[in-house]
Amino acid sequence: MSKEILVADHVTKVYGIETKNPVTALSDVSLTMYEGDFICVMGPSGSGKSTFINNLSTIDVPTKGKVFINGKEVRTMGENEVGRFRYENLGFIFQEFNLLDSLTIFENIAVPLSLSNISSDEIKERILTVAKRLNVEFLLEKYPYECSGGQRQRAAIARALVTKPKLIVADEPTGNLDSAHSHELLELFKSLNDNDGVSILMVTHDSMIASYSQKLLYIKDGKIAETIERGDLSQKEYFYKIVDVNSVESQKLFVD
Amino acid sequence: MGTLKFSLKMLKKEYKKSLIYILTLCLTIAVTFLFFNIIDNTYLMEKTTMSQQMVMDIPFSTTLSFIIIIFCAFMIIFANNFYISRKTKEIAIMTMSGSGFIDTTMYLFYQNFVMTLIAFPLGIFIGALISMFVNQCIYHYLALTIYFFYLPMNAIFDTLICICAIIGAQLVYASGFVYRKDIQYMLSQEQRTEVKDNRIIQLPTFLYWFIYLFGLIILLTSPYSSTSALFPCCIGVLGIGGMLKYCLPNWLKKWKDKRYLTHPLKLISLSNLLYSLQHSILLIGIYGVSTSVMIAIMISQQDNPREMITAIVGYIVVMLLLLASILYKYSMEAMTRKMFYYNLYKLGYSYHQLLDIIKQEVSYYYSVLVGLPFLYIIVALIQAFIHQGITLEFMITVILAQILSAFLAAIVTYISYRNSVLKVLKEGVRYE
Numbered sequence: 001m002s003k004e005i006l007v008a009d010h011v012t013k014v015y016g017i018e019t020k021n022p023v024t025a026l027s028d029v030s031l032t033m034y035e036g037d038f039i040c041v042m043g044p045s046g047s048g049k050s051t052f053i054n055n056l057s058t059i060d061v062p063t064k065g066k067v068f069i070n071g072k073e074v075r076t077m078g079e080n081e082v083g084r085f086r087y088e089n090l091g092f093i094f095q096e097f098n099l100l101d102s103l104t105i106f107e108n109i110a111v112p113l114s115l116s117n118i119s120s121d122e123i124k125e126r127i128l129t130v131a132k133r134l135n136v137e138f139l140l141e142k143y144p145y146e147c148s149g150g151q152r153q154r155a156a157i158a159r160a161l162v163t164k165p166k167l168i169v170a171d172e173p174t175g176n177l178d179s180a181h182s183h184e185l186l187e188l189f190k191s192l193n194d195n196d197g198v199s200i201l202m203v204t205h206d207s208m209i210a211s212y213s214q215k216l217l218y219i220k221d222g223k224i225a226e227t228i229e230r231g232d233l234s235q236k237e238y239f240y241k242i243v244d245v246n247s248v249e250s251q252k253l254f255v256d
Numbered sequence: 257m258g259t260l261k262f263s264l265k266m267l268k269k270e271y272k273k274s275l276i277y278i279l280t281l282c283l284t285i286a287v288t289f290l291f292f293n294i295i296d297n298t299y300l301m302e303k304t305t306m307s308q309q310m311v312m313d314i315p316f317s318t319t320l321s322f323i324i325i326i327f328c329a330f331m332i333i334f335a336n337n338f339y340i341s342r343k344t345k346e347i348a349i350m351t352m353s354g355s356g357f358i359d360t361t362m363y364l365f366y367q368n369f370v371m372t373l374i375a376f377p378l379g380i381f382i383g384a385l386i387s388m389f390v391n392q393c394i395y396h397y398l399a400l401t402i403y404f405f406y407l408p409m410n411a412i413f414d415t416l417i418c419i420c421a422i423i424g425a426q427l428v429y430a431s432g433f434v435y436r437k438d439i440q441y442m443l444s445q446e447q448r449t450e451v452k453d454n455r456i457i458q459l460p461t462f463l464y465w466f467i468y469l470f471g472l473i474i475l476l477t478s479p480y481s482s483t484s485a486l487f488p489c490c491i492g493v494l495g496i497g498g499m500l501k502y503c504l505p506n507w508l509k510k511w512k513d514k515r516y517l518t519h520p521l522k523l524i525s526l527s528n529l530l531y532s533l534q535h536s537i538l539l540i541g542i543y544g545v546s547t548s549v550m551i552a553i554m555i556s557q558q559d560n561p562r563e564m565i566t567a568i569v570g571y572i573v574v575m576l577l578l579l580a581s582i583l584y585k586y587s588m589e590a591m592t593r594k595m596f597y598y599n600l601y602k603l604g605y606s607y608h609q610l611l612d613i614i615k616q617e618v619s620y621y622y623s624v625l626v627g628l629p630f631l632y633i634i635v636a637l638i639q640a641f642i643h644q645g646i647t648l649e650f651m652i653t654v655i656l657a658q659i660l661s662a663f664l665a666a667i668v669t670y671i672s673y674r675n676s677v678l679k680v681l682k683e684g685v686r687y688e
Contacts, residue, residue: 059602079606087604098599100524102531107512107523114520115604123517159603 002034004071005167005199006056011065013051013222025051027222028065035166038193038200040213042246048222049203050171056201057090057169058082087115091160091168095175099144099156106140109159116163126162134158134188150181157185161192168192170202174209186212207246211239218245259359263366266346273342273588274367278375280335280584285379286386287573288328289415291321293387294566296408299400317566320553324570327546329422331577334539335584336426340364340433342588347434357434364430372423380412387411390569397561461503468495475635480643483556485636489548489629496628497541500533521609524600525616528593532621536585543578544629550574551633551654555640572657579665582625586618586669590676597677607681614673622666626658633658 013026025048033039033056041049054060056067058074067074069085077085092098099108106127113123131137134154144152153176160168168189174182190212192198204210212235218226226245230238267274294300295318343364350360384407395402471491478484508530516522533540550571557563597610605613637654640646 079608083604083606083609085604086602090604092602098595098602100527100596100599102527102596103524104509107517107527110517111520111523111600112603114518114523118518120517 002036004032005035005069006033007031007068008056009066009068011055011062011067013055013060014063017063025222026055026062029222029224031056031217031224033199033201035199036193036197038189038212038214039202039217040210040215041201041203041217041219042205042210042242043219044249047219049219052219053169053171053201053203057092058086087112087163089166091163091165093157093160093168093170093173095172099152099159101144104140105136105142105144105147105155108144108155109162112159112163130158130162149176150178153177153181153185157188165198167199167201170200172203172205174204174206182206182209207239207242210242211235216242216245259363260366263363264370267367267370273339273591274371276584276587277335277339278371280580281332281371281375282379282382283580284328284332284577285375285415285419286383287577288325288418289380289383289411290387290390290569290573291324292411292414293383293391293408294318294321296410296414297391298408299402300394300562316557316563320563320566320570324574325418327574328577329418331581332422333425333429335581336368337429338585338588340430357431360434361427361431364434365427368423368426368430372419376416376419380415383415394562394565397565459498461506464495464498464503468492468499471495472631472635475632480639483552485552485555485632485639486549489552489632489636490545492548492629492632493541493545496544497537500537500540504533505530520605521612521616525613525620528613528617529620532586532589532617533624535589536582539578539582539585540625540628543582543625546574546578547571547658548629548632548636552636554654555636555645558645575657575661579661583665583669583672587672587676590673593677598681601681607678610678611674614677615670618666618670618673622662626662630658
């Protein structure tokens with residue numbers, strides 16, 4: 001039995017709680033994530049997908065409910081402890097790349113390592129290794145605004161992988177990539193998941209991209225509406241199941 | 257929705273952006289009024305008799321006041337240009353929605369006009385208060401006894417005419433901006449971070465160091481006179497500009513890679529510092545030249561109380577105006593860095609580490625701002641002191657004024673920066 005790394009226990013998130021119009025983005029959601037899991041989160045716009053992964057990855061704090069990391073509740077952890085957990089265990093990848101514009105690509109990749117108290121030589125060595133793996137070694141001296149969308153995304157992935165994270169949190173990682181680069185990225189995720197045991201929690205709108213995962217959570221109106229396990233299904237069969245779940249809402253709109 | 261209604265609605269919605277601009281405008285109007293008060297004050301006009309006729313002579317204080325008013329006009333136009341550059345997304349969306357050239361120009365004009373309408377009475381009120389105190393100081397030096405509340409009415413009209421002329425200039429600028437820039441440019445303008453090298457002749461970087469030091473050598477070696485510091489200070493500012501733009505980036509980058517790769521706070525704060533410096537080279541240059549030149553003028557007017565007090569007031573307001581402009585620009589830039597700090601937070605930086613990064617960046621920035629022209633100012637003051645141009649108290653007061661004003665500006669910048677970027681971490685971000 002794999003080890004639990006992340007547990008969300010009846011998590012609710014309400015925004016603008018002190019205002020006239022509070023919005024419940026997430027309502028009583030529970031999830032247990034084990035080491036080596038590859039979970040994909042889908043759902044319509046505004047359903048609470050990003051809120052869900054933000055609450056799970058310590059970026060946001062739930063209004064109600066608890067999140068446990070390695071058995072410890074996030075709320076009981078100090079600010080520095082949460083920070084250390086992030087740079088030691090998590091790798092974030094986003095649609096907008098979120099590279100830091102005033103830093104070169106080299107420095108961007110170095111940022112999480114600079115938090116880890118490792119030597120300058122080791123930082124350089126690890127950056128070069130990950131840069132070669134993602135084919136960005138020729139971009140290291142450039143600034144993000146000097147790179148193309150695909151190059152920036154690869155640099156952002158290099159930054160997420162350089163700390164050798166146990167969990168990759170990806171919010172629409174292929175949103176700004178063309179089809180070829182998207183599948184290249186997913187092959188990389190799959191290889192990290194299969195060979196290195198890295199857990200992946202990913203939000204996407206694309207059923208094809210979601211078909212690389214082992215488990216799919218379909219979120220609607222802040223609740224998990226459906227869960228699909230890939231199990232022994234082929235990627236193609238799994239893909240059709242995902243398409244079915246996603247098209248239920250559209251099918252309801254047909255008169256006949 | 258009509259252009260007027262829409263422009264007012266957007267002004268209200270984006271009140272934070274507008275508030276800082278209104279404050280800058282208000283301060284500049286107050287200073288403009290103060291110096292028109294000096295020019296128009298009948299008690300301060302120099303009267304000389306020339307062949308049976310009373311002739312109004314133009315004293316140096318009037319010339320200096322006039323120069324400072326022009327400087328104020330420049331500051332308002334600068335602040336407005338920057339304000340417009342932060343509104344490009346709105347302009348682009350208007351253009352995409354079918355708004356024509358005149359509508360978009362009028363949109364900017366209405367907003368500008370409303371902000372000026374708010375800032376003008378407030379600026380005149382503040383200016384009047386300051387003027388009454390400054391007038392009393394000048395009367396005291398000239399041994400005159402004048403009614404405390406006396407203010408020349410012409411100063412209000414002159415300020416009004418001046419501001420109207422500036423609004424006209426702004427309208428021309430706004431229309432040119434709307435006409436020249438395409439939608440694609442405007443949509444990405446607020447996120448633009450690159451600094452282009454537009455030099456026709458690419459000088460080697462060491463030359464800028466040489467120019468900076470060369471000015472200092474001229475200052476040290478040229479025979480002392482009350483105005484001997486002016487020319488070397490101007491040369492020094494050329495060197496400072498070049499150093500900031502072309503030497504410092506390489507130097508800081510090497511320094512970061514060599515020493516601060518393992519330092520999570522300095523790695524970020526130095527990178528941000530570089531960005532902030534490169535985006536305010538003009539202001540830093542003007543700060544350097546204005547403060548050095550104003551100090552040189554104060555030194556040269558030691559024997560003339562009226563000119564001296566005008567120069568002191570001029571020095572103080574120019575310094576304050578420039579610091580206010582730097583503060584304004586910094587605060588506006590800070591508003592665009594919310595996601596930058598949010599990303600650092602995601603990467604594992606704690607709230608307190610982010611605060612330290614901001615603290616470091618702001619303190620380094622103001623150290624560079626004060627530090628670069630400081631060598632020139634110190635040398636000019638020491639030379640004047642040695643040659644009995646100024647007293648020791650005067651020298652110390654000027655140095656303290658230079659440091660303390662920048663220190664206060666740094667504190668306000670830090671608070672404004674912190675509130676702009678870190679509030680989001682406490683409130684949480686909702687993406688969808």
